[in-house]
Amino acid sequence: MGTPVTVIVGASHAGVQVAASLRDLDYPGEVVLIGDETHLPYHRPPLSKSLLHPHDAEGQVLRPASFYAQKRIGLRLSSGVDAIEPGERRVRLRDGETIGFDTLVLATGARARRIPIAGADRPNVLTLRALGDAVALSQRLAQARDVVVLGAGMIGLEFAAVAAAGGRNTTVIDTTERPLLRAVSVEMASYLKDLHEAHGVRFLFDNGIARIEGKGRAERVVTLDGQEIQADLVLIAAGVLPNVELAAEAGLAVDNGIVVDANLQTSAPGIYAVGDCAAFVAADGRRLRIESVQNATDQARCVAAAIVGRPEPYAKAPWFWSDQYTAKLQIAGLWTGYDRAIRRDTADGSGFALYLFAGDRLVCVEAINATADHVAARKILGEGIALTPMDVQTPGFDPKAHMRQRAA
Amino acid sequence: MPQINYVDHSGTCTPIMVPLGDSVMEGAVANGVEGIVAECGGSAMCATCHVYVDPTFSALLPEMGEVEDTMLDLAASERHDNSRLSCQIRVTEALDGLVVRMPESQI
């Protein structure tokens, strides 16, 4: 038997972590990490936050170039995988080259959803997923006066916050009835909506863009209900599509993501999927696809362990963050399925947390400038510490004290 | 450029010149210093950039904010009095020569 080979497709948060963890776990084989972007793998979250400054065109690298060499990770950038040939156990690159594998990890992530709107091909109508998008967007923003964002999801709102804080007339349009329909509870969405409105953002819900007009470049958008809104910059932030085509064409099961089992293995033995592209089964039995750094890196570690012969079902408690104006949103757990939200204000009144329960079971804590609640929630959810609605409602409830007391 | 000395768990020291204004975490990551993971990229969300600061420098450090103080409770290795999140320490001239020790594990 020769040296085993693991090929990883997609060199971002998930793919890089698989490679790094394989080396941490002393994987004896070859590791080939193939990515179709030109830059060294970089942190994606800053793209809608601090990176919106033109001088950051290099991005914030996950690891320096020397890291890949030292760890014997064969990083191949600007290189797309065109096909998987599961029978032959090899992948085919765009230039025709083939690379054989014993184990394959799909970490292909997701791409910005494009919406077929007339006029969306104008140069000042953009999407935001990759470093180049952020650079283009920040350059346009510097010149812009009237900004329209289609999509009140996390990226749309983060960008709206940057635009509004920079004094731009900012309008956010969404086809649903509230912001962050997929990401946070009704109560948190309502808080964030008020926050944006206090900074001058105008929301149009249950609405959409019918067409984008202007001579050569976008000058205004026309909404579905016929309003004309001036715009010299339009961001389409209408969610993402998981990159599943490669898997689907190879005959792997796909259902809003590449379908994986409890160990993150696809329907083909020895082929795994991790991160934004993977549809996995959560602890409560629901099939989920989570778009977060935590999910990408924790799943990557899980798969690396499986590859070196230590498979364990994936079971990490999710966490997520977002920065909007001076509000630091920190989420532990998943909000869906809650039927009761209990609010706790921090002692000094500068922040609050929403404890979301499904019946008596804590499912999620959403915190605004309330890190103690967030940290406690991560421990409580991660370690299965009991917390009831009554505990939270008890006057003087202290999340940290509760966590310490029960963990002890 | 101030020099920051990164000491790993086995005691090996890697001196790195870190640009003013960068964080101690960024200095490590940009130069491939192992022992600082920085999963969240400096957002004070992951506590995988935990370091023990040599006590002789304690007084020169920026004061610990509440977020950092709280997040340190999630660190994988034991928290000590000199524990800090290296992503929250910006390098200044005064920190030239700073010694930070990295914990046994960050995850």
Ligand SMILES: Cc1cc2nc3c(=O)[nH]c(=O)nc-3n(C[C@H](O)[C@H](O)[C@H](O)COP(=O)(O)OP(=O)(O)OC[C@H]3O[C@@H](n4cnc5c(N)ncnc54)[C@H](O)[C@@H]3O)c2cc1C
């Ligand atoms: C603007 C923005 C802000 C965000 N903010 C946050 C945040 O605050 N907190 C948080 O937790 N998460 C945030 N996220 C989400 C987070 O960045 C993603 O969950 C994470 O990047 C997922 O990592 P991944 O490796 O699974 O996928 P991706 O990062 O999408 O990487 C997939 C990679 O695979 C490449 N690829 C795809 N197909 C092929 C192929 N056939 N061949 C070769 N390469 C291929 C892609 O080009 C890409 O480089 C944000 C995302 C964006 C875009």
Ligand code: FES
């Ligand atoms: S890098 Fe994540 S907390 Fe410092």
